[in-house]
Amino acid sequence: MLIILLGPPGAGKGTQAERIIKERQLAHIATGDILRSAVKTGTTLGRKAKHFMDQGKLVPDELVVELVKERLMDPDCVNGALLDGFPRTVNQASFLEQVLPNAGFGIDRVLSVEVDEKSLIERLTGRRVCSDCGASYHLKFKAPQVRNVCDRCGGDLFQRDDDALGTVKERLQVYKKQTEPLMDYYQEKKLIDRIDGNLDVEQVYEQIKKILDQI
Ligand code: AMP
Numbered sequence: 001m002l003i004i005l006l007g008p009p010g011a012g013k014g015t016q017a018e019r020i021i022k023e024r025q026l027a028h029i030a031t032g033d034i035l036r037s038a039v040k041t042g043t044t045l046g047r048k049a050k051h052f053m054d055q056g057k058l059v060p061d062e063l064v065v066e067l068v069k070e071r072l073m074d075p076d077c078v079n080g081a082l083l084d085g086f087p088r089t090v091n092q093a094s095f096l097e098q099v100l101p102n103a104g105f106g107i108d109r110v111l112s113v114e115v116d117e118k119s120l121i122e123r124l125t126g127r128r129v130c131s132d133c134g135a136s137y138h139l140k141f142k143a144p145q146v147r148n149v150c151d152r153c154g155g156d157l158f159q160r161d162d163d164a165l166g167t168v169k170e171r172l173q174v175y176k177k178q179t180e181p182l183m184d185y186y187q188e189k190k191l192i193d194r195i196d197g198n199l200d201v202e203q204v205y206e207q208i209k210k211i212l213d214q215i
Contacts, residue, residue: 001026001080001215002105004087006182007113008175009168010120010127011197012204014136016113017084019205024212027076030084031064034071056162056170058088058178065095072103080105088179093186108215110186111208113197117172124168128157 001024005013014030021028035053038046045067049059058064068086071077081103087093100106115123126139128148132155137144144150148157162171186192195207 002083002100002107003080003212004083004107004110004186005085005113006110006179006186006192007195007197008115008120008179009171010124011113011115012123012201013084013113015201016205016208017082020208020212021082023209024082025079027071027074027079027081028084029068029071029077029081029086031068031086031088032084034067035059035064054161054167056167056174058174061089061091061095064088065092065099068092068096069099072099077103080108087182088175090181090185093182107189107191109211110182110192111195111211112183112186112192113195113204115197119198120172121165121168124163124171125165127163128159130155131158132156 003020003024003026005017005020007013014033017028017030020026035046035049039050039053040046045063048063052059064086068083072081083096087096096107122140123138126141128137128139128144129135130137130150130153133150133153135150135152136142137150137157144157149155150157161167183192193211195204197204199207
């Protein structure tokens with residue numbers, strides 16, 4: 001099974017992804033997470049990607065498609081995978097179609113999680129992440145018990161560079177220009193389902209579950 005989660009930054013794809021992979025035993029392939037970890041450990045990929053990520057721009061297709069191609073061959077993908085944050089351009093989408101037969105599956109559904117722009121800005125700029133365990137918080141919607149300290153592991157919380165207001169606006173522009181065309185692309189292939197991401201986490205997941213239950 002292969003599910004694609006499409007949606008702007010801040011739509012809650014990561015939160016929904018955690019639930020979907022648990023229920024469906026899928027590998028979670030989140031290109032943003034893989035790239036951030038490459039930046040943190042200072043690999044060649046990370047060094048090449050950092051400059052684009054800091055500016056809220058997309059990392060060039062040729063770097064991202066290679067890492068997805070390799071990741072799809074990992075043993076945990078045997079039952080299928082959930083792609084979160086990939087593809088983000090039509091070029092990446094057509095690359096995916098070329099490599100999927102090798103991995104042994106085709107695209108089952110593309111779930112487009114849609115949230116209004118004002119909420120996206122509020123969600124992203126208020127987000128804080130634990131520097132040790134990666135747990136995610138929000139200053140208004142999910143504040144930690146002690147300011148700037150992770151409830152789970154006691155680590156320090158920080159704001160991702162790309163969650164600063166200026167970069168968030170750039171990321172949303174990039175999404176509109178480079179990723180939104182994928183909606184028509186997958187609409188034509190009759191693969192897309194629209195999910196109202198403005199609702200609370202449970203209600204968003206209910207919509208997703210109904211669709212997954214039909215596959
Ligand atoms: P995310 O955590 O998914 O919002 O991704 C963070 C950043 O990683 C993005 O702003 C891009 O710079 C980069 N990135 C993640 N996925 C992709 C992708 N599929 N194509 C290009 N750049 C990506």
